[in-house]
Amino acid sequence: MAGIVRYSLTLLIELAGVALRYVVIEHTGSRFLPVAASEILALIGGIGPPCYSLLAWFGPPGGHWIVRWKLQGRRPTITEQMILTNALRVLANRGIPPPDFIYILDQPGLNAGVIGHTLYIHRELLDSPHLAAVLAHEMGHYHSSDGRLALALQRLTIPGGKTLVNSIMQGYDLIGRGLALVFGLMKVLVYVLLRVECNFGVRLIRFGRQFVRAVLLTLVGGYGIVATTYIWRDYLRQRELAADRFAAYHGFVYSLLLFLEQTRLLEMNLPWSDESFHPTLEERIAALQPYLRHLSGNPVKHVMLKP
Structure with a gap:
């Protein structure tokens, strides 16, 4: 609910650009197209992004068409699919359903992210022994409103x-x-x-x-996001912690802490912002304390010693 309220405010500010887009497109298009065609094009260009953004909430599963093109995602190879199948089988055995779509990104880093109903995985992550734990974390985003929110915010900006x-x-x-x-x-x-x-x-x-x-x-499109960046900071940090708790609840707390001690996931950032909204390792450990009650001192140190 808190995410929807913030999104609604962002969308409201974003609507200020609808009239400007309409005027610019209609004025430019009328020089080369018939009046009716330029008005239709201006209407699509003006209200198109906000309407397309709203479809992320109420429309069919998304995140695997335009986003895939923008990120240059590809289908897993046979070997990669075998690795993913084994990891997803571990998740299924612990009650976590798989995503609708999975694509591979040939980009450096041990990262993954959910956009809409689609999971994007960096190729290097497939070689990590903590792949299942990271996927469990991502499924925490997937099975909440986080994926749809990420897609809705991205769709406020026209492609390109x-x-x-x-x-x-x-x-x-x-x-x-x-x-x-x-x-x-x-x-x-x-x-x-x-x-x-x-x-x-x-x-x-x-x-x-x-x-x-x-x-x-x-x-x-994107002015509303920039104007409301400050209201998203704490919310996105809390969503990361919630995804950590989801993975921990399903039995991946040790592997997840080991992974987070080595690196950090970077998927829950705002479009048009280079600012990191991720909690610190100390914050993540504190959020996972209910799943580490039997440990004293430094939980990461205990996890590192765990066989």
């Missing part, structure tokens, strides 16, 4: 929107460095002539960057 914004901002930064040099020379000149410190140019470049990025995010 992030690449477009990043490309434009790189161009702006390149121009900004040139302007900074000019403003720097002007600052020196003003100080020599008037003995006055002038930082107007630097402030102008920074403000311009923020303004341009805000406009672009409003056009492609």
Whole structure:
């Protein structure tokens, strides 16, 4: 429920961009298309992302089409499928149903993530002895609303929107460095002539960057997410701890702690944010204390000594 409330607020702010997208698409399209066609295209481009986002909650299973294309996910090979089948059999024996779709990401790192009804696994994770524990953690996300929430937030941005914004901002930064040099020379000149410190140019470049990025995010979708980042921090940390407890409840507490002591999962991050929302190892240990009551001192140390 808490996630739905936060999503609703994010969506409400995101709707501010619908009118702007409609006007831009309709105005641009009318130059090349008939009026009716440009209006239809503007309507789809305007309300399409919010409606598509809502389908993550109420529509058919998702996360295995556009997301798979964006992440360059692939089907498991025969060998990889055998490894996954064995791990999923362990989960099934402990009462955890498998996901609808599984795809492999050829990216470095021991990571996995759930988006919609789809589980994405980094190839290196298949070689980990703690694969089943990580899958149990991910199924904690999968069998809650976390996967649908992640998909709904991603769908607020049009496909290719992030690449477009990043490309434009790189161009702006390149121009900004040139302007900074000019403003720097002007600052020196003003100080020599008037003995006055002038930082107007630097402030102008920074403000311009923020303004341009805000406009672009409003056009492609994502401004609502950026504007509400602060309300997601604690919630996403708590969801990670809940997934840990799910895995621990099904008997994977030792293997999961061993894995977390070596690395951390990075799947529950917000689109458009590089900030980590993951709890620390100490927080995760504290959340798993009910499953480690018979241990004293440092639980990880005991787990490391466990045969």
